[in-house]
Amino acid sequence: MGPIMKVTAQPADTTLTLVLDGELDASSAVVLDTELNKPELLKYKKVLIDCQRLSYISSAGLGVFISHLQRLQDSNVKLVFFNMQEKVFNVFEILGLDSLMTIVPTEQEALAA
Amino acid sequence: MLRVEGPTRFVFAFLSMPKIRHVAWLLALATGCWLVLLLGTLSQGRSVLGLPPDWPRWLLLLAQGGFAASIFLYARLQPDALSGHGFLPLLRRLFWRGLVLTALLAGTQAFVKLTAEHTLPLPGDATAAAGYTVSLALFIILLAQTLYVWRSLVNFRGSDRLQREWTAFELILGAALLFQLFVWHVPDYLLVAVVVGLGLFGVYLSGHQRWVAYLSQGQKLQAIMLQLGVLGCLSAFLYVLRGAQSDPALLAPPTQQAFLVLTSSFAVFYAVAGLLVTLFNLPVADVYEQRRAEILSLQQLSQIIQRGQTAPEIYQALFTSAVQTIRADAAWLDAQLQPTEQLGPLPASLIHELIPSDLSALREQLTDLLAPQQRELIDNDLLRSQRLTGLSQPYGSAAVLQLRSSTHDYGLLVLLKKEQSGFDPEDLSILHTFTTQTVLSLENLQLAQEARASQRAQDELRIAALVQERLIPKHLPTDNWFEISTYAQAAKEVGGDFYDFLHLPGQRLAVLIGDVSGKGVTAAFHTAQMKGIFHALMQPNPLAKKDRERYPDPHRFMVLANEALTHCLERSSFITASFYLIDYEAGGFSFARAGHCHTLYYHSIKEEVSYFRSEGLGLGILRDASYGRHVKNQFWDYNPGDVMVIYTDGIPEARNANGDEYGEDRLAKMLGESFYQSAEEINRHIRLDVQEFSKGLPLHDDQTLLVIKFKSAQPQG
Numbered sequence: 001m002g003p004i005m006k007v008t009a010q011p012a013d014t015t016l017t018l019v020l021d022g023e024l025d026a027s028s029a030v031v032l033d034t035e036l037n038k039p040e041l042l043k044y045k046k047v048l049i050d051c052q053r054l055s056y057i058s059s060a061g062l063g064v065f066i067s068h069l070q071r072l073q074d075s076n077v078k079l080v081f082f083n084m085q086e087k088v089f090n091v092f093e094i095l096g097l098d099s100l101m102t103i104v105p106t107e108q109e110a111l112a113a
Numbered sequence: 114m115l116r117v118e119g120p121t122r123f124v125f126a127f128l129s130m131p132k133i134r135h136v137a138w139l140l141a142l143a144t145g146c147w148l149v150l151l152l153g154t155l156s157q158g159r160s161v162l163g164l165p166p167d168w169p170r171w172l173l174l175l176a177q178g179g180f181a182a183s184i185f186l187y188a189r190l191q192p193d194a195l196s197g198h199g200f201l202p203l204l205r206r207l208f209w210r211g212l213v214l215t216a217l218l219a220g221t222q223a224f225v226k227l228t229a230e231h232t233l234p235l236p237g238d239a240t241a242a243a244g245y246t247v248s249l250a251l252f253i254i255l256l257a258q259t260l261y262v263w264r265s266l267v268n269f270r271g272s273d274r275l276q277r278e279w280t281a282f283e284l285i286l287g288a289a290l291l292f293q294l295f296v297w298h299v300p301d302y303l304l305v306a307v308v309v310g311l312g313l314f315g316v317y318l319s320g321h322q323r324w325v326a327y328l329s330q331g332q333k334l335q336a337i338m339l340q341l342g343v344l345g346c347l348s349a350f351l352y353v354l355r356g357a358q359s360d361p362a363l364l365a366p367p368t369q370q371a372f373l374v375l376t377s378s379f380a381v382f383y384a385v386a387g388l389l390v391t392l393f394n395l396p397v398a399d400v401y402e403q404r405r406a407e408i409l410s411l412q413q414l415s416q417i418i419q420r421g422q423t424a425p426e427i428y429q430a431l432f433t434s435a436v437q438t439i440r441a442d443a444a445w446l447d448a449q450l451q452p453t454e455q456l457g458p459l460p461a462s463l464i465h466e467l468i469p470s471d472l473s474a475l476r477e478q479l480t481d482l483l484a485p486q487q488r489e490l491i492d493n494d495l496l497r498s499q500r501l502t503g504l505s506q507p508y509g510s511a512a513v514l515q516l517r518s519s520t521h522d523y524g525l526l527v528l529l530k531k532e533q534s535g536f537d538p539e540d541l542s543i544l545h546t547f548t549t550q551t552v553l554s555l556e557n558l559q560l561a562q563e564a565r566a567s568q569r570a571q572d573e574l575r576i577a578a579l580v581q582e583r584l585i586p587k588h589l590p591t592d593n594w595f596e597i598s599t600y601a602q603a604a605k606e607v608g609g610d611f612y613d614f615l616h617l618p619g620q621r622l623a624v625l626i627g628d629v630s631g632k633g634v635t636a637a638f639h640t641a642q643m644k645g646i647f648h649a650l651m652q653p654n655p656l657a658k659k660d661r662e663r664y665p666d667p668h669r670f671m672v673l674a675n676e677a678l679t680h681c682l683e684r685s686s687f688i689t690a691s692f693y694l695i696d697y698e699a700g701g702f703s704f705a706r707a708g709h710c711h712t713l714y715y716h717s718i719k720e721e722v723s724y725f726r727s728e729g730l731g732l733g734i735l736r737d738a739s740y741g742r743h744v745k746n747q748f749w750d751y752n753p754g755d756v757m758v759i760y761t762d763g764i765p766e767a768r769n770a771n772g773d774e775y776g777e778d779r780l781a782k783m784l785g786e787s788f789y790q791s792a793e794e795i796n797r798h799i800r801l802d803v804q805e806f807s808k809g810l811p812l813h814d815d816q817t818l819l820v821i822k823f824k825s826a827q828p829q830g
Contacts, residue, residue, distance in 0.1 A: 026632070033685075059630035059687070066734050067685035087774070094762075095689060095708035096730030099743055 004028060005054075007035050014045040015111065021053040024061030032061070036068045042075040048110045052083035057091050069100065078102065082110035139187040146179035147250055154242045178290035181253050181372060185286075188257040193265055193493065193534045200266070200324050201332055204339040207262045211346035214255045221247045222353060245357045252350045256373075259343065259380040266387070267321040270539070273532050275321065282318060285311055289372040308371060315379035319386040327539055333391050340388045347381055410434035411546060424448075424558060428524070431516075431551040432463040438547075439540050441528040443467050443508065445475060448524040467505075467529075474503040475527055479513060489514045491541060493534045501529075510535035514548050516555070523555050570633075577637035578603060581611075584637075584644055590616045593826035594697050596792035600800050600818040602763075609636035609688075610761045610815035613644055615651050617664060620697035620828045623651055626819060627690035627709060628761045635686070643688060646677050667692045667705030668746035671732065675707070675744075679736040687733040691759060695821075697828055701750040707732050710762055713781060715788040717754030722785045724777065725749070753825035756788050756795060763816035764799075767807045775806050792822040 005022030018035060022028060041047060065079070072079050081103040084092070092098050104110050153168040153176060225244035268276055289311070328336055411434070432446045446463040462472060478501055483490060490513040492500050501511055508529040516523035526548065530536070581603060589597050601610060609629025617623055625647050629639040650673055653663040665673060670692050678688060689708035696702060704712070708731025711724040730743035751757075758780070767775040780799065787798040796818055803816070 059628070060685075063630050063685035063687065066687055069734075070684075070736075094710060095687075095734075096728060096743060097708075097734070099728065099730060100734065 005031060007031050009035060011044075015048055016041065016044045016046075017048040017050055019050040019053070023056040023058075024054060024064075025056070025058040026060035029058075029060045029064045033064045033067075036064065042072075042077055044077055046078045046080060046111075046113075047072065048107070049079070049081045050083055050107070051081055051085065051088060054088055055085065057088050062091070062095060062097065065097075065101070078113070080104060080110045080113045082107050135190050136187065139183040139190070143180050143183040143187070146176045146183065147246070149176040150180060150249075151243060151246045154246050155239055157242065177249075178372070180250065181257075182287065182290060184253050184257045185260070188261040189283075191261065199538070200328065201335055201339070203262060203265065204336060204343070207258060208339045208342040208346075210258050211255055211343050214251045215346045215349050218248055218251050218350060218353060221251075241357075245354075248350070248353060248357065252354060252373075252377075255346060255350060256376045256380055259347070259384075260376060263380065263383045266324050267318055267383075268534065269321075269324045269537060271321060271323070276532055279318065282314060285314070286372060286376060289375050304371075308374060311375055312378055312382075315375070315382055316386075319379070319383040322387050322390040325387065325390045328391070337388060337391050340384045340391070344381065344384050344388075347377065347384070351377065410438050411550070424555060427551060427554050427558070428463060431526070431547055432465070435526060435528060435544060435547050436465050438543060439512075439528055439536070440530075441465065442531045443471075443506070443529040445472060445527045446524060447472075447476070447527075471504045475501065478502075479525065479527070483513065483515070487515070488517060489541070489545075491536050493536060496533065504529075507531070509533035512536045512541065512544060514544055516548050516552050518552050518556050521556070521559075523552055573634045577634045580637040581640060584611060584640055586613055590614050590622060592616075592620075592622075592828050594620070594824055594828045595622070595695070596820075596822040596824065598792040598796040598820045600796050600816070602812060602816045604763070604812040604815050609640050610763065610817040611640040611643055612759075612817055612819060613647055615648070617651070617694075618653075619660060621664075622693075622695045622697075623647075623664070624693040624695065624759070624819070624821070625690060626759050626761065626817065627688055627707075628815070628817075629688050630686050635683075639682065639686065639688065642678070642681060643674070643690070646674050650674065664694070666746055667694055667703050668741070668744055671705050671707045671729075671744045672741045675732045675735070675740045678733045682733040687731045689731045689762075693757075693759075695751075700752075701748060703746055703748050705729060705744055705746055707744055708734070710760055710765065711777070713758035713760070713777075713784055714749075715754075715756035715758075715784055717752050717756075717788075722781045722788070724781070751823050753823055754788075755823045756784065756792070757821040757823075758784055758795075758799070759819040759821070761815060761817040763812070763814035764803060764818055766814060767803050767816065768810065768813055769806050769808075770810060775803055779806070792820040795822070796820040 005020060005024055005028035008019040008021070010017040010019065018032075020032070024032065035041075036047075069079065079101060081092075081101060082105065084103055084105075089098075089103065092101070092103060102110075102113050104113055150173060152164065153173045156164055156166050156168050221244045225241050228240040264279060267279060271279075325333070325336075428446060428448050432444065435441070436444045443466040444463075445465070445467055448462070464472070467475075482500065490511075492498050492512075493510045495501055495508055495511055501508065509532045510530045512528045512535075514526045516526060526544075528536075528544075585601055586599075589599060591597075597614070599612070601612070603610070609631060610627075611629070612624070612626040614625075615623040625643075627643055629636045629643065631639075650665055650670055657663040671690070674690070682688070687708070689710075691704060691706045691709040691712065693702050693704040704725075706712070706725075706727050706729035708729060711726055713722065713724055715722050725747065727745055727747055728743070729745060730740065734740075735743060760780075765775050765777050765780055769775075779802070783799045783802050784795065787795045790798070799820075800818060807813070
């Protein structure tokens with residue numbers, strides 16, 4: 001079992017911020033998947049992912065975002081990542097996800113995106 | 114509390130008052146009656162406070178009866194003394210109360226004696242009369258206390274019928290208060306017959322001594338002492354009152370003889386019977402029967418567990434045992450609080466004498482009633498607490514137990530009885546044993562199932578490792594113009610690294626490396642798929658006009674592979690890959706990167722180590738035609754002495770004990786140190802450094818490392 005990752009949901013009017021804390025690997029991916037699977041997620045215009053405390057992401061973790069990408073797009077929910085550590089950003093970049101997903105440095109930019 | 118069959122509207126109205134008001138009313142009534150009695154006794158043969166002397170007999174009897182009735186009703190309204198306490202504290206409390214009352218009696222008698230000997234300036238006969246009234250009141254209080262302790266003991270684990278018999282006994286005692294009031298001229302033999310008959314009823318009730326069976330040896334000794342003490346107190350009162358009545362100096366008022374005789378003989382007889390049962394361990398048959406039933410149930414339960422039965426059977430065993438042993442009138446076991454995969458299908462509900470609407474009513478009220486951490490709830494008076502209402506039948510008491518381990522909720526057991534005070538501490542401890550045993554066995558079952566599942570998982574992993582092993586190319590392409598060295602190491606859990614080569618006509622070489630997300634059998638399966646796609650796409654196209662167009666270029670390869678994978682990759686899986694098509698004649702190679710690690714390259718003319726940093730999206734992420742825009746074809750002219758290092762993320766993401774990653778920089782540095790060596794030596798140099806870096810740690814992820822070195826020699830043949 002890897003270290004447990006914590007997902008905290010902070011709902012606002014039109015945006016939902018999910019704060020990730022820990023390592024997102026195969027075992028913790030389930031937690032995030034449950035959160036992203038909630039039907040009420042589609043009510044929001046934007047889902048922001050705060051990655052400040054996300055220290056590692058494995059392919060299973062990426063898989064969670066990838067599997068929800070289409071569904072969110074189809075429902076016009078924008079997925080925006082912010083505060084991403086360089087190491088984690090590299091993983092997104094190598095896989096080419098930076099061309100598909102919106103990844104911005106700060107929360108302000110994420111709200112404006 | 115009076116049962117519902119206790120008649121008359123008045124009683125009903127009285128009972129529906131809040132308890133605190135009962136108590137106040139009764140105490141006021143008792144005090145009033147006693148004052149009337151005192152005044153009446155003092156007025157025997159003289160005038161007191163200007164009141165007429167020699168009050169009528171019925172008034173005194175009525176006052177006495179009213180006093181006795183209110184004191185007894187008061188004792189009756191106290192909560193069942195046994196619930197929540199042991200037998201010994203109950204007896205001890207009775208004994209102490211008796212002792213205090215006896216001390217008061219002794220004080221009163223001493224006072225009367227002092228005045229009689231003219232040591233105190235008070236009229237002797239008046240003090241004697243007052244002392245007698247006080248003593249009588251103390252006696253009635255002691256009798257009430259004793260009777261209602263005996264009630265708790267008689268009804269301990271008693272049936273519904275026994276409770277009804279007890280209520281009848283109480284009603285008869287109440288009637289005895291009226292006996293002397295209205296019946297004036299009864300022949301003596303009839304009176305004796307009635308009193309003896311009632312006495313026999315009391316004797317019958319005295320036979321109910323079940324509680325003795327639950328005493329330990331040491332407790333029995335204490336119980337005997339306490340019962341002797343209570344008997345002593347009672348005898349002291351009887352002695353004093355008998356003496357007072359026959360005292361010629363005292364103009365004793367008429368007493369409620371029938372009531373007092375009946376009650377005190379029952380009180381004495383129950384104590385004596387209890388004493389005998391305790392002393393000689395007289396068998397009280399159904400007690401032992403019940404104990405045997407408990408032991409049998411427990412044995413059954415543990416046998417079922419040892420035989421390793423299924424969860425539904427364990428639940429059924431618990432349910433049957435609990436209902437039978439506790440003799441519940443209705444019960445419900447809800448097993449579906451937190452279903453687990455390991456335990457398989459569970460029974461929806463086990464029900465005894467309840468209808469579906471009862472279940473929903475119970476479920477609704479229990480969620481509010483039980484705090485999350487509360488393991489059990491005993492309510493011995495549902496009528497008063499107004500809990501668990503809305504059921505199809507009225508129930509008097511309820512026990513609710515959670516089946517819970519430290520990690521898991523296995524269900525909820527609800528037992529209902531029609532009578533009040535249906536669940537005593539012994540019942541609770543039996544139920545605890547049952548539920549603990551059940552939770553233990555369910556947990557064992559779960560562990561066993563998990564062990565089986567993990568065995569299956571290990572088998573799967575072995576198969577997956579075998580598949581992967583077979584997919585690794587056994588023969589490396591060889592030629593004079595290049596050198597290839599490979600290294601592949603699977604992590605403990607099979608990952609999804611793969612690579613493959615294909616020597617194409619015209620001195621060309623196709624190289625594929627990749628990594629499937631996920632682990633285990635699924636990953637191995639996708640690896641095999643990817644290998645199939647590679648070989649299928651590398652078939653020469655007979656319609657191609659030019660030789661160079663016979664094979665798809667890297668960009669096209671990725672687009673086709675992505676399309677093929679769209680139909681067989683689950684939504685959360687993806688594959689990273691790099692594909693290289695090396696052409697000796699052209700002195701260059703074209704390649705495309707689909708989300709895979711950047712290629713590390715040593716440039717022999719510039720004498721420089723660098724990464725090809727290019728864009729490219731992994732396979733299986735975008736599943737439509739737009740994927741083509743996210744992957745690029747790139748070209749590179751190589752020179753002899755150039756070195757290409759291709760690898761999977763297990764290399765740069767290898768970790769040391771501090772959790773640091775190996776990293777691209779260190780990898781590049783290693784190539785810078787070894788580029789002049791053979792492909793095999795370069796490979797070993799890097800590999801040893803990675804192993805040194807994560808020394809002593811298990812492999813975090815699969816590691817694959819390919820080194821291709823270009824040479825100046827002519828191709829063979």
